[in-house]
Amino acid sequence: MKFLKAQIIPLICLVWTTTALWGASPQVVTIFHFENTAGRAEDQWMSRAFADGLSSRLALSDLTLVEREDLESVLKEQKLGLSGMTDESTALELGKILNATQLIRGSYILVDGRIKVSVKVTDTTRGAILFAVSKESSPEEFFDLEASLAWALGEFYGFQPAETVMSASQEALHLYYKGLLSLDNEEYSQATRDFQDALNLDPSFQGPRDSLEDSYRFLKDFKNARYQREMNLLYRRLENLLNQAQADPFKSWGDLVTEKATRGEDIQILMALVQEHPELTWGSTRAEVLWHAQNVMLEIADYAVEYFENTREADRMQDGVIAISIKAKKNMPEDPFLPELIYQELLAWYYREHWDNMISICESLMYGWPDYRMMWAIEDFYEMALEEQDGSLRD
Known part of the structure; x- marks a missing residue:
């Protein structure tokens, strides 16, 4: 069955950083790709993996991190490869071009089945090494090794790094x-x-x-590039919505703007941000934001099948819609917006042609929220599910 397109109506792991929300940071830091000391091609993947992993763990701190795209753009402009990041004097000059006050650089090598990695923080103005640390582990413990580096850097800078990978x-x-x-x-x-x-x-x-x-x-393959671009936009919207809904305490966009304005701070950064990410303004309550997340999930499910015949991803998105509804019924049973979340679950089961679950959900809505605005649709779903169930039993 073709998936129906869901209508999209609309801190946060947010697309912006803590710095963008709450003010300027005293340190601007760039994290270079790590040096693969032995130069073995099969180990080269870790060069970016270490750098990007640290970036993701340090992104929500009070540091201002230079964007990876900006670093790579400068490397191309200066016609430098990885050697530009390993040479001390060149690295310092790159840091200055990027307006970074500090550089985080590292190197690694695999010896006797162990990864040995070293990291140092350098002041770009004086060239002084401010901090250095070395760690090692087995290749199977790569994530733990990367996390230990992040914790060491967090201790140096005075904050707790994010635990996400x-x-x-x-x-x-x-x-x-x-x-x-x-x-x-x-x-x-x-x-x-x-x-x-x-x-x-x-x-x-x-x-x-x-x-x-x-x-x-x-x-x-420009058609698939366009398809992927459209889906990537939806995934970014979904991430923002879920992160906003999961934040404790919950803060709507209006709350963030009001807090910043009350402190007399400039809100232009927020206003510019919302032009690119309008989903950040969707929903004034946690339940409303979750409903918008469900809508985006259903649209991703639709496009995954229509564009790439990816039923596995469609199933994953529908699982997410159902999970949101089930969790909401447990955690916010009195929320007046709850039937909207349950209705999205009903749609997910409809796409899967799971008649028993549809019947159960329709009955719960008809008993619990008889005046729900979509009751006419629920009644139609209910009659259809009963007919399909009866036909299945006869077969």
């Missing part, structure tokens, strides 16, 4: 960075396969999705 699967992470290397080497078909394999292992990993758009474009 880019992917829960180390193999997916490996394939993602392998794909990035293939992109750099203009091996676009191989890169596409690597990104797709990474998503098969970890469907929630956004990095490969963003990079798939690039690999399709380099392959001149």
